[in-house]
Amino acid sequence: MNNTVKLIIFTVIAIIMAIYVGMGIATSQFQTALEVLGVGVILICIVLGRNIWMLIPFTYAVGLKLALPGNPSTLLLGQLLFVGFGCMIFAMRSSLFHFRFTEIEFLMGLMTLMVLQVYVRNPTGFSLFGTESVGGKPYVIYGVTLLCAILLSGIRILPRDLKLFVKITIIGGIINFVIGVIGYFIPIVAAYTGTFRQKSAELEFHYYNPDAATRMDFIKNTGPNVALWVSSFVNPLKACFKVLWAPLILFSFAAAGLSGYRNVVVTVGLTYLVGICYRGGIKSLMASLMLLVLTLTSLTVLNMAVPLPANIQRSLSWLPGSWEEQYVDDAEESTNWRFEIWEEVLLTDNWIENKILGDGLGYTATELAMQQNFGTYVGGMGLSGFDLHRETILVNGDYHSGPVSAVRVIGYVGLALMLFMMLRLCVHAHRLIKRCKNTEWLPLALMVGIPLIVFPIFFIFVYGSFQDDAATLLLGCGLIRMLENNIPYPRPEEESPDPEGEPLVL
Numbered sequence: 001m002n003n004t005v006k007l008i009i010f011t012v013i014a015i016i017m018a019i020y021v022g023m024g025i026a027t028s029q030f031q032t033a034l035e036v037l038g039v040g041v042i043l044i045c046i047v048l049g050r051n052i053w054m055l056i057p058f059t060y061a062v063g064l065k066l067a068l069p070g071n072p073s074t075l076l077l078g079q080l081l082f083v084g085f086g087c088m089i090f091a092m093r094s095s096l097f098h099f100r101f102t103e104i105e106f107l108m109g110l111m112t113l114m115v116l117q118v119y120v121r122n123p124t125g126f127s128l129f130g131t132e133s134v135g136g137k138p139y140v141i142y143g144v145t146l147l148c149a150i151l152l153s154g155i156r157i158l159p160r161d162l163k164l165f166v167k168i169t170i171i172g173g174i175i176n177f178v179i180g181v182i183g184y185f186i187p188i189v190a191a192y193t194g195t196f197r198q199k200s201a202e203l204e205f206h207y208y209n210p211d212a213a214t215r216m217d218f219i220k221n222t223g224p225n226v227a228l229w230v231s232s233f234v235n236p237l238k239a240c241f242k243v244l245w246a247p248l249i250l251f252s253f254a255a256a257g258l259s260g261y262r263n264v265v266v267t268v269g270l271t272y273l274v275g276i277c278y279r280g281g282i283k284s285l286m287a288s289l290m291l292l293v294l295t296l297t298s299l300t301v302l303n304m305a306v307p308l309p310a311n312i313q314r315s316l317s318w319l320p321g322s323w324e325e326q327y328v329d330d331a332e333e334s335t336n337w338r339f340e341i342w343e344e345v346l347l348t349d350n351w352i353e354n355k356i357l358g359d360g361l362g363y364t365a366t367e368l369a370m371q372q373n374f375g376t377y378v379g380g381m382g383l384s385g386f387d388l389h390r391e392t393i394l395v396n397g398d399y400h401s402g403p404v405s406a407v408r409v410i411g412y413v414g415l416a417l418m419l420f421m422m423l424r425l426c427v428h429a430h431r432l433i434k435r436c437k438n439t440e441w442l443p444l445a446l447m448v449g450i451p452l453i454v455f456p457i458f459f460i461f462v463y464g465s466f467q468d469d470a471a472t473l474l475l476g477c478g479l480i481r482m483l484e485n486n487i488p489y490p491r492p493e494e495e496s497p498d499p500e501g502e503p504l505v506l
Helices: 003-026 030-062 072-091 104-122 138-153 162-185 188-192 222-233 246-259 262-280 283-305 310-315 325-349 366-370 389-398 402-435 442-461 466-486
Strands: none
Touching: 003 310, 030 138, 030 162, 030 466, 072 138, 104 402, 104 442, 104 466, 138 188, 138 283, 138 389, 138 466, 162 222, 162 442, 222 246, 222 262, 222 442, 246 262, 246 310, 262 283, 262 310, 310 325, 325 389, 325 402, 402 442, 402 466
């Protein structure tokens, strides 16, 4: 079947499913909506056939957390379908799968051994549809992601099918944005898809300030998605001066600012910087930094004349500018209590028993009992002396730090392995991008490679969570191996001059 026909059928079925599911949610006929969704998913899997791998980039880009038992993400559902249907397809047609054991697979094996050893030392019950923090669900999710990465690393794909990767990813990102906007105006849609309209940090501390900055979760993925799309196709610096591309760049920064998350603004900025490095080289990077200074100066002057929205000011509060003091103080307070939590976790023995090899995922029995008894504490204070909000973070391991979270789960040994694995994955991504330079495959290489190059910077210095980051790391390994195995690299004489300028040399 022609790829264009497949893409049209895929899109039509997805639209019909979305309409019926939306009607079911709006009319409170959720069971009917689920039945239609299930039938539609099976039809899509049948249509995809050997291209069942497309579910991974698509469901990752959709990025929703559904109101189903266990609150699974679209990515988890996509992984389950890919593993299930993929194993059947590969069993019937073994020529579609050829596994080779390389450095990447070796590192995946070492990471899995680290996770296995903490489970053996601290076993928990398996319950895929249990809560996010208790029991063995995180281990099951890790196992599913590992199987998915192994299948991706060995799958064989036709070049014409591989070209659909970029289109499928963009379609998924657009669906994420559209559903988020719908959820903003129809709260019940947001409740079923996890695209919350807005939330305020003050609500977590049981008071409300109408002038405080909020967080708009429904657009937090939009800015990074658009930044990645732009960087994959053009030099972002040159795009700033082109009529068709400049609005997209402005839109990506506006969405990141309105989300209220500083880490989203950082992600958008890093994505553009890496894209500029590969598309334009060092000269373009230096010019972009000068443009950044000019932009910040303009925003500072504009904010003095006409104050920017609260969310944008808080998102930019880590940068120099004329931001209102309440938003700067709010951001500083958020940073300070995180440092306090990290100090408490790493410098005491109250929260991590084995810092060398880790304590594993989930709660211990003692931590679970503490969590259940929080409501009985007098004055809203936990045993550590922190308020209940921070005490909850200390117990469940949501430290807002990749390295600290990794130490809790797999210890310092596992953290060192994880960082080395990220570094090697960056090297593979860089080599892939360089090999695809001046070819039609460069947008695909950048779309997969840029997030993997940004990943360790974000993990170490901005934000991280072991459960999410381990999954990202495994999927990154699988995708890099998939591209290395299936992109038809051109011969040297087939390469053409680079119209974008000198590339970054590493």
